[in-house]
Amino acid sequence: MDNNNNDIISKMNTMLASDVNLLEYLEKDTYQHLLNYYDEEQLSSIQRAQTTVQSLTCVRVNTLKISKNQLIEKLIDHFNNNNNNGQPSTYKLSFDDIISFDQLLNKDNNNSEDNHKNNEEILNKLNNEPGVIGSDKTIVKGEKVSIFVDLMGDGKKGFVVEQFYKERTVYIGNGISLLDRLDYFSGNGGVAIEMTERIYECPPLNALFPDLLFLQHLPSILAVFQLDVKSGQRVLDMCSAPGGKTTLIASLMSDTGTIIAIDKNKKKQQTVQKLCLELGIKSVTCLSRDSAKLTKQPRDLPEFADESFDRILLDGPCSGLGSRPRFIEPSKLIDLTNATDIQRRLIDNAVPLLKRGGILVYSTCTINPEENEQNVAYLLAKHSNMRLIAQFPHVGDRGLQKCGLTPEQQHLVQRFDPSNKLSSIGFFIARFIKE
Template identity: 30%
Template structure:
């Protein structure tokens, strides 16, 4: 795997493509008129500013847009959509207080910025980054000691009279660049000649959008600039770049020393390490994820930050509760180790070896059988059938760029699950539609059906969390989406189904109130949200609010006696 130094550095500008109508005589005339107007008024500052502005417009699925307008109101949702296309004006840095302090980190960052300015100077000759950018401590109660804000600069004015070198990247890569990331080789689709490490480049991205007249797809062009990103490979182990709502989520869980805590969907480990840090690395934090590679990422991050109380397992959160088939088994946690793709159960090593040998024999038999059948099937296989799913998958690969390999190697422990009532606190940062993440250049893939499927999936995970949290324990549920069906509707489901659960206040409280009421869909389905009095017990982070965060939601439950 290439290290961070093997990347194409990008800091200067972003050029994005957006929708235009499909060509027809009228649009052709309008386009020609626009071109004539642009050429005749090139000296006009207003037309120039329009041509080189960054003004993307999110185009939602019509049914999804109607749903969100019912939830937020037309004006409010319009502000949210606009905010989602832009990055936050600051980066949030969580300081590892077990290794450093906020004051020490601020001084080190200022030194690094000063050294970079002396070496490379400015991209566009404007005011120096140290003068524009602001590094300051967070002023929210409870976060002052370990949260630092790094304010970016921009937007910058780019002189296109002498265009810089240019690269074309995938959409996801472009969204990451807007968040301040560097450009890595897997995200690059094409580039100018002689682009080398350290070059200042213009970044272009192709964004597919439905044509305004409904006839196919179209692309247009606009130009703009991005915020100057902070290097991600500095002060390793001392800091972690993390969204403010994610930090608040770990704080709302209120972990205590000596407790046993479960992070059900833990990758990449940001909240897991934040929990361990708040516990002063005393206790047990169990982090699970169903991806082998993601478990390795959690392990690596915990090691970098010097946290020893974290144990990471490969486990599907939908199977987090251990189903005991043998009444004589009394162990609380059954785990195994995965080496080179072979899983060895620690509770039954001999049996697993027998199963492994038998599987090898069966593979040999099946291989012999398939060899005999291959001749007869040769003609049938001359024409290979490509399914629609494979076609869609290939389109996504082209659009989003090549991904990582399926397995990066290394050892992870597998788990069969955990005993009910075995954790003091449970964090469920559930997989979601991620409609709160910003910046976002495309939103047309989500449908009402897909949003409902997310909600069903989250409810199944929440059912597991309820079983694992002990009476008197705490469950914190969070998502990074603006979809009420995955937020307030989940809270309604939890309170109605589990009468022993109650919402409790969160500290610190930075976000706004939740949504009260319900939404009735055209098919007759009624989605219930919060009831009056409950809205102040959750936190909803609005991308369009002055706080300037991603869209996020946090709910905190206390578990009462389950036998009531």
């Protein structure tokens, strides 16, 4: 689904909004660190892209409950025929908006290797009840409202906007309130505002068919595809929250075999468990463990014995420097260093658990090479029984130079640059086999 609507981008700046079109690094050391790997023009292009949405919306079908064609028909019916909460639908869906996975790959394969691109969705959390931070005190259900992003995020949840909100904001569109103001902050979840006018025409999919579809970034989907899972295998997702990749693994395995989904945070682990229940998935076992200490567990525990997993996904915590859309990046240089340290401890725990002939996929959502290419180089140097292998499909860019990888190895990884023609989040994927 194409989200571009350049004719109304000018709406972004109103008398209440700042002229923000370049992501700002609050910590200059972080910005200077990235200039060690990118020239100023390239980094500026990435910063500019990160203040906009991705150009495609990617919807993953829960094939355990519905076929792709059946879901397409339901989406077309919803957007073209249904009224939402008494209001006419503002987004019209046609077959031209449906871009299948294969179609996207074919489009990209017509380009040169350096121009392979990909795209995916924007799930605008500002439309969900938990995302409303403050508002005018008189808003009632059914009232038309305008929505702004608070760039600094300094306001306390539930604060009242008196007259003009003087902090730095960016206008993102208009909508209709589905709740009275007091209900915004009740903690019950749900959709607070139905968007009727947007600076980008993203299809409103929040809370739509929650057991049938899942909004997911295309690079995240591609990372799971690199596992090449088979029915009946034993798979480990080392850092599974919020569960999108875990549930895709289960779907690709037809909900067979054994999938161990781990998250250190118990609340996040419960989120994964809840998503599996909602999607009707039974093959996933959710555990609250520290994946950076799995090999320090008692070695007689069968679930974490040496060489006990056919596939391992390591999509660990990272600096998140590839996220979009956003306008402020607060990460400090020490945050990037700490992320790299954690990732390497996770890598060192993943390798012993993988069977010989098994596949390990490592991915991040950052543009920081220390967490990407340099971690690949670290893994290969420390674990001589691991080999970097080709990916399919390969629609991203090659790895960066001068980051520890040979030219051949640079072509084996996938790097997704937000500033490329079809615009995605910043993302990185590497695929290994254990020999």
